[in-house]
Amino acid sequence: MRDICLSPAQQYFLQIILNKGVLDQINFKVLFCNVLKKFQIEYEETQIKPMYVKFLREINEAIKHFNMEIKAGNCEITGLSYYCIIRLCDSSSIGDLSQLYSAAELKIFRKVLELIVESENGSVDYNLILNEILSMFDELSEEAQGSQSQIEKCPTNRDIRIILEKFMQDNWLIEIINAPNMITLHGRALIELCQYIKQIFPPEDLSYCYLCKFIVLNNFSCSGCSMKLHRYCAKRFFKGGKDCPSCKQSFSKDQIDGLLESLSSAKNAYACSQFSSQS
Numbered sequence: 583m584r585d586i587c588l589s590p591a592q593q594y595f596l597q598i599i600l601n602k603g604v605l606d607q608i609n610f611k612v613l614f615c616n617v618l619k620k621f622q623i624e625y626e627e628t629q630i631k632p633m634y635v636k637f638l639r640e641i642n643e644a645i646k647h648f649n650m651e652i653k654a655g656n657c658e659i660t661g662l663s664y665y666c667i668i669r670l671c672d673s674s675s676i677g678d679l680s681q682l683y684s685a686a687e688l689k690i691f692r693k694v695l696e697l698i699v700e701s702e703n704g705s706v707d708y709n710l711i712l713n714e715i716l717s718m719f720d721e722l723s724e725e726a727q728g729s730q731s732q733i734e735k736c737p738t739n740r741d742i743r744i745i746l747e748k749f750m751q752d753n754w755l756i757e758i759i760n761a762p763n764m765i766t767l768h769g770r771a772l773i774e775l776c777q778y779i780k781q782i783f784p785p786e787d788l789s790y791c792y793l794c795k796f797i798v799l800n801n802f803s804c805s806g807c808s809m810k811l812h813r814y815c816a817k818r819f820f821k822g823g824k825d826c827p828s829c830k831q832s833f834s835k836d837q838i839d840g841l842l843e844s845l846s847s848a849k850n851a852y853a854c855s856q857f858s859s860q861s
Contacts, residue, residue: 588644591621596641599652600667604753604770607663608853610634638665646670657769658704658800659758660849661814664769676778679754686737687745693718694746694755695775698766699783704799705758705766708746715742758800759848766800791815792828802841806831813845 588596595617599605605613614634618625625633642651649671654663679688693715697706719736737745746765749755753770757763767775776797780788791798793815801810809828811819820841824833 588641589621591617591623592637592641592644594620595637596645596652599665604664604666606657606769606852606856607665608856610663610665653773655769655773655796656812656814657756658772658798658812658814659756659766660852661817661845662769662849662852664753664773666770666773668774676775679775682752686735687748689718690715690737690742690745691749691754694749694765695767695771695779698799699779700787704801705761705764708757708763708765711746711765712739712742759851760844772797772799793819804829804831804833813841816841817845 595613598613598617611630611634614637615625615630617623618633638652645651649669651668651670652665653668654665656663676688676692679691683691694706694711697711697714698704715737716739723736746755750757750765750768753768755765755771756768757765779797789798789801789810790796791801791812792809793811796812798810798812800813802813802816803810804826806826807829809826819827820833820838824835824838825831826833
């Protein structure tokens with residue numbers, strides 16, 4: 583095995599992100615600055631971004647020999663950036679989930695994934711998820727009885743709620759802030775499971791952002807054409823214009839203001855929840 587040629591600060595940072603699995607941009611910056619202080623690396627506030635870009639580039643250069651990469655992506659709901667470790671050789675499987683969760687939990691996650699991807703708006707009502715999962719296990723139990731094979735224990739409603747909460751705490755799922763009870767994929771899932779999603783779902787079930795070309799679930803769409811954008815991509819786009827980049831139909835001020843307000847309120851609510859959980 584090749585040695586990882588990293589500074590002590592980079593090795594320390596890498597170990598933390600490996601342990602945590604995922605970091606949002608708020609905690610990422612805090613962690614990065616704390617690492618610099620711990621290893622007595624001087625910096626100016628204006629230097630932080632170019633420093634961490636170089637810092638990450640050097641880490642990725644070293645760990646690519648182990649088929650790993652620290653990759654950034656965004657949460658569709660808050661627009662926040664997230665950083666997590668992905669395994670480059672495992673891009674078409676369910677990856678880390680298979681190591682972190684039981685077979686029953688993985689069955690539940692795959693069902694939730696199916697419901698979200700195949701939904702019209704990229705999100706599903708929490709109670710519908712519960713009912714669909716209960717129905718799935720009932721069918722599996724009936725099939726097992728019919729084939730006289732071992733009957734799998736069916737989780738209760740409470741069991742399923744606990745498992746779903748676990749997936750939300752681990753940043754695989756997220757409740758939409760301004761649409762209570764609606765569940766969608768977290769930024770971590772979109773980063774780590776992108777290739778897996780492309781592998782198991784037919785192309786007609788997937789939509790892609792017109793600007794960045796990545797999968798989009800909770801989209802900002804144009805009524806004049808089929809064009810879809812990530813909400814955070816739309817926010818950046820509207821800094822320079824208000825016409826659809828595909829059909830050139832103009833978006834109204836109310837549409838643009840509504841998008842910006844939605845992203846801002848979701849981001850603020852997330853930041854408050856993080857502050858509350860740490861206090």
